[in-house]
Amino acid sequence: MTTTKVAAPARRSGPNLGEQRKKDVYRRTMARLGWGFSAPALIVIAAVTIFPIVFSVVMSLSNVNVLGSGFQIDGFTLDNYNVVFTDSTWQYALVFTVGYTIVTVVVEIVLGTLIALVLERLQAGRGWMMAMLLVPWSLITVISATLWDYIYDPLAGVATQILSVLGFGHPVILGSPASAIIAMMIADIWKTTPFVAIIVLAGLVMLPGDVYEAAELDGANGWKTFWQVTVPLLRPTIALAVLFRVLQAFGVFDLPFVLTQGGPQNATTSLAILGYRAMFTDLKFGPGAAVATTTALLVVLGCLLFLRVFRSQVSETEM
Amino acid sequence: MRNRRTVGGRIGLAISSTLVILFVMAPIYWMLATSLKTTAGVAASPPQWFPIPVSVVNYVTAFTQYNFGQYILNSVIVAVVSTALVLALGTFAGYALARLPMRGRFTIMVLLLIISVFPAIALIAPLYLLMRNLGWLNSYQALIVPYTALNLPFAIWILRNYFIGVPREMEETARIDGAGPFRTVWQVVLPMTLPGLFTAGIFAFTACWTEFLMALSFNSADAFRTIPVGIALFGNAHITPYGTIFAASAVAVVPIAILVLIFRKSVVSGLTSGAVKG
Numbered sequence: 001m002t003t004t005k006v007a008a009p010a011r012r013s014g015p016n017l018g019e020q021r022k023k024d025v026y027r028r029t030m031a032r033l034g035w036g037f038s039a040p041a042l043i044v045i046a047a048v049t050i051f052p053i054v055f056s057v058v059m060s061l062s063n064v065n066v067l068g069s070g071f072q073i074d075g076f077t078l079d080n081y082n083v084v085f086t087d088s089t090w091q092y093a094l095v096f097t098v099g100y101t102i103v104t105v106v107v108e109i110v111l112g113t114l115i116a117l118v119l120e121r122l123q124a125g126r127g128w129m130m131a132m133l134l135v136p137w138s139l140i141t142v143i144s145a146t147l148w149d150y151i152y153d154p155l156a157g158v159a160t161q162i163l164s165v166l167g168f169g170h171p172v173i174l175g176s177p178a179s180a181i182i183a184m185m186i187a188d189i190w191k192t193t194p195f196v197a198i199i200v201l202a203g204l205v206m207l208p209g210d211v212y213e214a215a216e217l218d219g220a221n222g223w224k225t226f227w228q229v230t231v232p233l234l235r236p237t238i239a240l241a242v243l244f245r246v247l248q249a250f251g252v253f254d255l256p257f258v259l260t261q262g263g264p265q266n267a268t269t270s271l272a273i274l275g276y277r278a279m280f281t282d283l284k285f286g287p288g289a290a291v292a293t294t295t296a297l298l299v300v301l302g303c304l305l306f307l308r309v310f311r312s313q314v315s316e317t318e319m
Numbered sequence: 320m321r322n323r324r325t326v327g328g329r330i331g332l333a334i335s336s337t338l339v340i341l342f343v344m345a346p347i348y349w350m351l352a353t354s355l356k357t358t359a360g361v362a363a364s365p366p367q368w369f370p371i372p373v374s375v376v377n378y379v380t381a382f383t384q385y386n387f388g389q390y391i392l393n394s395v396i397v398a399v400v401s402t403a404l405v406l407a408l409g410t411f412a413g414y415a416l417a418r419l420p421m422r423g424r425f426t427i428m429v430l431l432l433i434i435s436v437f438p439a440i441a442l443i444a445p446l447y448l449l450m451r452n453l454g455w456l457n458s459y460q461a462l463i464v465p466y467t468a469l470n471l472p473f474a475i476w477i478l479r480n481y482f483i484g485v486p487r488e489m490e491e492t493a494r495i496d497g498a499g500p501f502r503t504v505w506q507v508v509l510p511m512t513l514p515g516l517f518t519a520g521i522f523a524f525t526a527c528w529t530e531f532l533m534a535l536s537f538n539s540a541d542a543f544r545t546i547p548v549g550i551a552l553f554g555n556a557h558i559t560p561y562g563t564i565f566a567a568s569a570v571a572v573v574p575i576a577i578l579v580l581i582f583r584k585s586v587v588s589g590l591t592s593g594a595v596k597g
Binding site: 253 | 416446467
């Protein structure tokens with residue numbers, strides 16, 4: 001699975017020492033050239049990521065005074081974290097973000113796998129279906145969020161109309177916490193399930209055909225084949241899709257910003273919305289930085305944990 | 320292979336494919352249909368299923384009453400320049416990390432991976448302050464520089480994987496023929512890694528085209544809004560002009576849809592590169 005194996009260049013002990021020296025000089029020149037080639041990219045990346053991350057951590061651990069002309073960092077403190085961790089809004093945002101991530105990713109993986117299984121059976125038009133699946137993926141989230149906002153509109157919304165025909169009265173879908181959360185999840189599931197389907201489909205297409213023949217010879221039926229042959233072979237692909245999706249879902253910002261503005265009553269306030277609001281609306285840079293830093297830390301820790309679990313799974317399937 | 324030819328199987332397949340198409344395309348249809356309705360049609364309750372009478376008033380409004388032409392131009396400038404920079408810088412870095420004997424290549428690749436998973440919210444406040452101190456708020460470079468940096472790690476990973484696949488003999492031959500390192504990359508290696516460039520390019524472009532948080536935070540002045548910001552700030556607190564927004568959206572979808580359709584295979588290979596490679 002990993003592509004990180006960097007082969008150590010074999011140092012051949014040549015009979016001619018002069019030849020060896022020449023090679024060493026050449027290698028050093030090439031290494032310097034390598035740094036020259038990568039320097040521009042690495043400098044730009046560091047300036048835009050490493051500097052802000054360090055600055056965010058420092059800011060989250062400092063007393064930050066907001067002045068008319070800007071702000072001032074004044075001494076070490078753990079207050080920001082204390083303020084954040086004891087704030088019920090943050091606690092709710094953490095629970096909401098984790099829950100939202102779990103529910104949407106599980107539904108997207110199941111639905112995406114189902115769609116991939118359907119498309120894999122198609123004998124014609126699979127290319128067109130793939131192209132169609134890319135439309136929601138490439139759609140600007142602000143646009144899809146506005147589209148769903150209109151679909152949920154209390155007066156002109158299609159969803160409202162369908163619900164009222166089904167006998168649910170005339171609900172204000174985005175007006176109550178529970179239905180707003182479900183509505184937001186549906187909008188997310190619509191936009192990103194196709195993305196999962198594409199990844200799973202690509203994995204399905206690459207599965208070797210002979211294992212199916214073997215399963216068929218063994219008398220396994222379709223259901224059994226799916227669970228005992230397809231799913232284990234697909235595991236690395238699905239794990240990749242899960243990783244992509246969890247990372248995205250955990251940082252969710254655009255969708256609630258446009259669809260619900262984090263409401264009603266903070267019901268859809270994700271960690272990113274909370275951090276943004278603390279910094280740009282309330283100008284509380286210290287607590288804002290603490291929210292941002294904790295979120296980033298959770299993402300990186302989750303990622304490392306995932307890779308650990310995932311790696312052991314890969315070696316398991318290789319045995 | 321599995322039995323797929325029974326009549327029941329075929330009908331089931333047809334029904335499930337239709338459901339898939341409906342699931343994906345119904346909201347898209349609704350967006351396009353709404354953009355073609357009259358103002359009364361957009362607000363109609365119960366909703367009009369078809370845009371009758373068809374009207375282009377929303378398209379006219381988006382470009383005349385709102386500054387949508389400017390937003391498109393801004394998005395194109397930012398996305399094209401960022402993508403070009405990502406490909407230029409990423410090609411050299413990816414080549415060096417794939418081929419040249421630098422120490423710590425492994426560490427750099429892991430660091431790039433960690434950086435690429437960082438949520439944007441963790442970077443936004445310090446970057447905002449940095450941009451303000453540089454006097455870069457409401458400028459193209461305020462987005463081009465971060466977009467380039469944030470899309471480079473993925474591009475470097477993709478391109479490095481392609482470079483590793485180029486046979487070393489080709490480079491040796493070029494060197495024996497007297498080509499310098501720059502010419503070797505440009506004339507020998509790059510043509511063999513075009514699919515990788517397409518993949519890295521389409522991903523960088525899509526990410527720049529759709530990015531919202533930074534564009535909103537750094538470039539909220541009307542003259543520098545990109546499409547997502549322009550659309551999010553359309554109208555006012557009381558009225559959301561859905562028809563106009565969807566007309567603008569339909570126009571905004573066109574460039575990216577054409578690119579994605581042309582480079583369909585590159586996109587799919589990029590999405591699955593982690594699973595395919597290694």
